[in-house]
Amino acid sequence: MAFWKKLFGSVEDRLVDYYDEGVALVQDAKYHEALTSFRLALKSAPGDVVVLQQIAICYTRIGMVDEATKTYQHVLQKDPSSSGAHYGLAFIMVSSESPEKAIPHLESFLANAPRAEDARSHLEHARLTLAQLRGEAPSEASEPTLPFQENMLDVE
Numbered sequence: 001m002a003f004w005k006k007l008f009g010s011v012e013d014r015l016v017d018y019y020d021e022g023v024a025l026v027q028d029a030k031y032h033e034a035l036t037s038f039r040l041a042l043k044s045a046p047g048d049v050v051v052l053q054q055i056a057i058c059y060t061r062i063g064m065v066d067e068a069t070k071t072y073q074h075v076l077q078k079d080p081s082s083s084g085a086h087y088g089l090a091f092i093m094v095s096s097e098s099p100e101k102a103i104p105h106l107e108s109f110l111a112n113a114p115r116a117e118d119a120r121s122h123l124e125h126a127r128l129t130l131a132q133l134r135g136e137a138p139s140e141a142s143e144p145t146l147p148f149q150e151n152m153l154d155v156e
Contacts, residue, residue, distance in 0.1 A: 022041060026058065041053070049079045081112045086109040086112070106133070
């Protein structure tokens, strides 16, 4: 039996984790390829908001802003508290003709702040952007708009 497994591999060996593959491709800035992997991952887990957020990120990075916006909105229909979707949508809106529309999304992002250490820069960026949109002075912008806790940073 071991001979056949070596020759043909087991079913588990042949299965590809398309989500992990997509994440690796994003890290290599291969967004079109990552998009393909995430779409395949979505077939295995239809409606998965984490996969949909990754798809939206890819759309944003390849310049398909309308598709990214629709995808983030779809995520928010499924999970209104999705901090990643609020963050992505906020920064699409900041670059739009109506940047003030980003305010509620930045507020939602900060209200459901990610807890991973690598989210710290996103939190600070969101706080500063929100302060600027509200017209607050730079010294006010540097103060956190929400209580900051070391273990509150976990990106999903």
